Amino acid sequence: MLDAKLVRTQLNEVAEKLQKRGYQLDIEKIRALEEQRKVMQVECENLQQERNSKSKGIGKAKAAGEDIAPLLKEVENLKGALSQAESNLSAVQTELDDIVAGIPNLPADEVPEGKSEEDNVEVSKWGEPRSFDFEIKDHVDVGAALGGLDFDTASKLTGSRFAVMTGSVARLHRALIQFMLNTHTGEHGYSEIYVPYIVNKDSLFGTGQLPKFEEDLFKLNDDRDLYLIPTAEVPVTNVLRNEIIDENKLPLKFACHTPCFRSEAGSYGRDTRGMIRQHQFEKVELVQFVKPQNSVQALEDLTGHAETILQKLNLPYRKVILCGGDIGFSSTKTYDLEVWLPSQDTYREISSCSSFGDFQARRMKARFRNAETGKPELLHTLNGSGLAIGRTLVAILENYQQADGSIDIPEVLQPFMNGETCITVA
């Protein structure tokens, strides 16, 4: 959420910055509502003040044993006027709040102009895509040949966009999780954290999935308004919702493995083959809470932590900065890491690292106490995938495939695979 005061006082500047995202702010509407709000709020507060002071008078008169009947009469008229004023105000306030809650974050200055994915700008590239001297298979065929990846059974169990893994492939999948968590906690200073996979609406509002993106979520069918998490970002970031933490505890860095559940509504034709786009996938997520002045550097660091994983796995990738049109609702700046997929002859997203400034923190009321001033201030939040497990598995199956259909196991994963060095065709 943007600062309501900023929206009010610098409406034109805000609108202009939002244009980069292709978001049209309804300036006139906001101005008009704001005008009304102001008048109504003052009116309402005046009436409340009057009521409060008269009520106090009644209390005193009663204590003094005086007749309070005339005083009661005086207040009588206030009641109607006040409740009218209150409902007027709350109607306008609600409308304004809804609008402000629906405004996306302002993109950072360095975010490039652009409408879509096509306009994202490559920042760097790492590794050389391997050249194959045999006919390569995509991960679906590699996995099938290994006897460890089965989409038919998954669709029998549940439906489309799910996978069943068995044997060494399942183990490799688990190894990736262990390897990533160990690396981030052991080398990058993150604390491991375990969280619920089901969250309430307040949490989803806090990180920005609600109210605008409900169709991306799986909602539980009971009367408690609970949802499956679409990413660990939601529970982990909301750990600090409605909290004020000591400045000396910052920065706070969490690494978290969870499954992620996404309904993928509106992506019917896309990536239907294989496990690129699933309703359920595993991810190791990195989340940081930092002081405002440190968030720019923190995004670079966090992205670097995700890159480290790709480098240790020796997977070629590139880093792009998302353009205004492709950046997420809550994000002020996002780097995507895209891994090389030989079967698609292109780079595909495997991690998305974002800085949110105080946008999420304001929605969540996540604050720290400034040791110098003693006053609470909004935190800055960041997160990034480090990495998406399913897609990493895909990348390994494809990049490490051999002519005989087997795959080599990256060295860093071998300790988690009982020392196995390759997975052979069943």
Place this chain on the structure above:
RNA sequence: GGAGAGGUGGCCGAGUGGCCGAAGGCGCUCCCCUGCUAAGGGAGUAUACCUUGAUCGGUAUCGAGGGUUCGAAUCCCUCCCUCUCCGCCA
């Protein structure tokens, strides 16, 4: 699933209709005293918003949302959460 207790400020904890944004204590900050790793005295110490040049001032907030009342932390209703005991269970 059954029975009961409770949710108040950074923490503990009073408060069952008005003078309560909230006693008292702890913690913290500043000052005084004291010359030593003690103690004592004083002042201050929630958040958001409105107003203001800045103060002053005003409004709201005592788990959440409704209601009763001139007036609600206090009464009523609904919901959420925590704790204890029993049952069940990975």
